[in-house]
């Protein structure tokens with residue numbers, strides 16, 4: 001008995017309560033009013049969306065392009081040649097498994113959703129004032145998806161990995177919290193409320209991003225189940241699906257992180273490869289290859305135009321506003337940024353033995369290539385159905401909604417029931433792994449110390465808490481509400497991203513300088529892979 005009480009006491013003491021409660025209160029503060037006053041809530045959400053995108057849209061776009069340029073600069077600077085690890089550390093993972101893990105960590109069920117259907121939105125609501133459903137609209141439809149999942153997006157993901165990996169492998173100070181990663185800039189303030197606030201904002205961001213993900217993925221799974229069993233799609237079914245995913249996660253968490261989640265993510269990867277190969281082979285193979293290849297060219301040609309386009313004249317008379325950058329590019333950069341610190345923690349963990357340059361170029365190139373594969377195959381299959389007149393995806397989508405359209409597109413393949421079954425299982429597994437990884441990170445941020453892994457009750461608590469926001473968002477129901485979750489939650493992270501890059505530059509420049517001045521013998525520029533290894537006491 002006394003032992004139990006002591007255990008509870010120790011558990012209690014391990015939690016960083018200001019951060020725990022701060023994050024919980026913000027979540028409840030956002031979700032509860034929306035549950036009790038859904039109509040007024042929907043209005044407030046719309047207002048928040050147009051306020052943020054209308055006034056601060058430019059900040060998100062600067063963030064995106066800024067991350068990209070900054071990382072390219074770092075990759076080719078002296079700092080980029082710094083090796084993450086000791087002089088003779090080998091790469092911990094070979095490049096193939098490194099790239100696969102990176103992709104699996106950063107990408108979830110949403111790529112199934114948007115990979116299949118994003119083109120349909122662009123085709124009927126194209127950018128740059130182009131005529132909807134015109135030939136030009138087709139080109140943008142197949143290109144914009146890979147832009148929103150391309151090099152800028154992956155640069156946003158990579159940026160937080162820089163300071164985290166640097167502290168981990170070069171300064172040998174493990175970073176479990178984002179607040180720790182900005183210590184070179186904020187100094188001792190990190191140990192006080194400022195540090196708590198940074199961690200709470202990071203948690204709030206992740207909860208918003210996961211809210212968008214879960215509220216998008218769940219209706220798609222519901223449609224799949226409806227297709228296979230005839231059960232009508234209701235909010236009840238969606239709630240059950242989300243709980244089911246949480247329970248799958250809980251069971252796998254209890255069977256031990258290694259085994260449970262490893263099995264799940266391996267199944268995910270193989271099922272994904274199978275599905276893609278199936279669509280590629282049984283779909284219009286030549287059309288898919290050609291369209292994908294051409295859109296890479298269109299993207300390369302228009303990269304900076306797309307990265308900076310904001311419709312500045314939208315409010316002036318005589319200009320018809322498309323709302324495109326606000327609805328898409330701003331939303332996307334926000335959605336990537338809310339996941340970025342979390343993916344950064346993971347990327348840092350798997351990158352021992354690589355140089356910073358290899359880490360940067362690897363994430364940006366392999367990440368982009370992976371997304372091109374998804375969007376190229378899944379998206380262009382749907383586009384082909386539309387253009388060839390085989391199936392009117394757009395008409396169907398406008399009538400029945402995007403999740404139903406996704407399942408209907410899959411129905412155009414041979415062995416449709418099997419394909420829909422595999423797709424639905426895949427989406428469930430992806431969602432379960434999102435619960436897993438997000439709750440892992442949320443739980444670790446609110447713990448003062450960790451012996452290996454965060455406490456189980458703590459992880460389960462955050463896994464179930466994560467269901468709350470998406471439930472509310474699905475109840476409110478429209479795409480704009482889902483997007484707003486990421487846009488609002490991502491805003492503070494723009495500034496945290498700036499601190500993170502500053503922190504990396506400050507620390508690595510300091511170490512490079514001291515290693516030059518003091519002829520630190522641990523510095524290493526090998527002839528073979530030209531890496532530098534500064535090590536300093538600081």
Ligand code: NM2
Nearest residue numbers: 107108109110213335336
């Ligand atoms: N991103 C990649 O929902 C998911 O699949 C997780 C989403 C940020 C658009 C990440």
